[in-house]
Amino acid sequence: MIATTQTHALRALAIAGLLTCNACTVGPDYVRPAFDMPPAYKEASSSHAPLPVPERWWEIYGDSELNALLEQFALQNQSLRAAEARARQARALTDMARAAQFPTVVVGGTNDLALVAKWEVDLWGRIRRDVEAKGALAQASAADLAAVRLSLQAQLAQTYFLLRVRDAEIRLLQDMAASYARSLQIARNQYAAGIVDQTGIVQAQTQFSAAQVQMHDVRIARSQLEHAVAVLLGRTPADFSFPIAPLAVKVPEVPPVLPTDLLERRPDIAAAERRMAAASAQIGVAKAGSYPSIELFAGVSINKGLVGGATAAAPLYNGGAPQASASKAVAAYDEAVANYRQTVLDGLREVEDNLASLKILDEAASAQDEAVNGAHESIRIINNQFQAGIVGYLSVAMAQAAMVDNERIALDILARRLVASTTLIKALGGGWQADPANPAAETQPSP
Numbered sequence: 471m472i473a474t475t476q477t478h479a480l481r482a483l484a485i486a487g488l489l490t491c492n493a494c495t496v497g498p499d500y501v502r503p504a505f506d507m508p509p510a511y512k513e514a515s516s517s518h519a520p521l522p523v524p525e526r527w528w529e530i531y532g533d534s535e536l537n538a539l540l541e542q543f544a545l546q547n548q549s550l551r552a553a554e555a556r557a558r559q560a561r562a563l564t565d566m567a568r569a570a571q572f573p574t575v576v577v578g579g580t581n582d583l584a585l586v587a588k589w590e591v592d593l594w595g596r597i598r599r600d601v602e603a604k605g606a607l608a609q610a611s612a613a614d615l616a617a618v619r620l621s622l623q624a625q626l627a628q629t630y631f632l633l634r635v636r637d638a639e640i641r642l643l644q645d646m647a648a649s650y651a652r653s654l655q656i657a658r659n660q661y662a663a664g665i666v667d668q669t670g671i672v673q674a675q676t677q678f679s680a681a682q683v684q685m686h687d688v689r690i691a692r693s694q695l696e697h698a699v700a701v702l703l704g705r706t707p708a709d710f711s712f713p714i715a716p717l718a719v720k721v722p723e724v725p726p727v728l729p730t731d732l733l734e735r736r737p738d739i740a741a742a743e744r745r746m747a748a749a750s751a752q753i754g755v756a757k758a759g760s761y762p763s764i765e766l767f768a769g770v771s772i773n774k775g776l777v778g779g780a781t782a783a784a785p786l787y788n789g790g791a792p793q794a795s796a797s798k799a800v801a802a803y804d805e806a807v808a809n810y811r812q813t814v815l816d817g818l819r820e821v822e823d824n825l826a827s828l829k830i831l832d833e834a835a836s837a838q839d840e841a842v843n844g845a846h847e848s849i850r851i852i853n854n855q856f857q858a859g860i861v862g863y864l865s866v867a868m869a870q871a872a873m874v875d876n877e878r879i880a881l882d883i884l885a886r887r888l889v890a891s892t893t894l895i896k897a898l899g900g901g902w903q904a905d906p907a908n909p910a911a912e913t914q915p916s917p
């Protein structure tokens with residue numbers, strides 16, 4: 471009797487192997503839909519040769535303090551740690567899906583102690599499709615992590631640049647306040663000598679006080695930026711301070727990659743593509759639910775010895791639920807395809823936007839440099855005339871105000887250029903690149 475039972479158990483396992491070898495996999499095999507990419511960016515100048523952005527892209531700004539900040543960020547940023555935890559969860563779900571491919575061994579019983587292995591035969595590829603879907607979602611989560619990392623890196627760099635621009639603005643206002651103080655003293659001396667009336671003193675005092683107020687506003691903005699840097703580094707604002715320092719960074723030239731390379735270099739596009747692959751696999755999971763299932767078992771117990779057999783189940787009536795589930799899965803795939811294509815379009819727009827911004831801001835910077843030089847020359851001439859008593863203080867005040875305004879406009883343009891260059895690097899995917907160990911599926915023509 472025991473031998474017969476053992477034979478049945480071995481036969482069941484043999485059948486399982488045969489069924490597994492001959493099993494089919496329902497649902498479509500994923501092929502990435504094609505996307506018609508432009509041959510070049512419209513806003514790119516002819517001098518921009520397509521080159522990859524370096525992995526440590528922030529080093530192209532040549533600022534050692536920025537490099538040090540990015541090193542700290544990688545270790546301490548809490549949003550990045552949360553994204554890493556989400557990626558680990560996705561990998562765990564993949565491992566859980568793979569576990570369903572292997573037998574489950576249980577031990578127990580009330581009147582009989584048994585050790586039994588159970589195994590669902592993957593006749594229609596439901597488990598294989600589920601593993602495929604979970605694996606694609608894990609890859610999407612890994613790309614999400616890269617996207618979060620890149621976004622936070624860009625945010626930290628931009629915040630640092632804006633902070634250094636505020637430093638330059640504070641120094642400008644400090645210098646101007648000192649100049650206003652000297653002009654005020656000259657106005658007082660001239661008034662005492664009877665050269666001018668009291669109007670010049672009032673104007674000089676007003677200008678000096680206005681510069682002090684403007685400096686306070688800039689210091690508030692600077693403090694807030696410093697607090698933002700602290701939080702990005704995973705530290706409390708109370709435990710972090712950044713001394714005022716000169717703005718040594720220059721706006722680098724950022725050569726864009728080719729539009730066709732964007733599909734492999736932007737992590738958000740890669741994540742959308744992997745979610746599309748997962749949605750395709752879920753169609754097979756849903757369709758397999760309408761087919762019969764077989765579960766094998768084999769083991770040994772104290773009272774019965776070797777045991778083995780199979781259980782089969784086939785849906786007879788379910789009100790059309792499996793068909794509805796399959797339709798839902800197809801619709802979810804169509805949604806993922808639309809989301810993928812929209813993500814690509816958004817990526818192309820972001821690159822074009824920032825290429826245009828940099829090109830126009832570069833022109834504005836050149837024009838503003840000329841305006842600043844002219845303002846400096848004008849204030850030099852008028853100061854000499856004022857000290858000689860040729861013009862009144864009103865002329866000096868107007869020239870000084872024009873110079874400050876032009877200097878601050880130049881700093882604002884510099885800040886916008888730095889932010890635009892960083893945003894362009896982010897739009898190009900930074901130094902990220904798709905993992906060659908997990909290449910995307912081949913493309914097919916659009917329907």
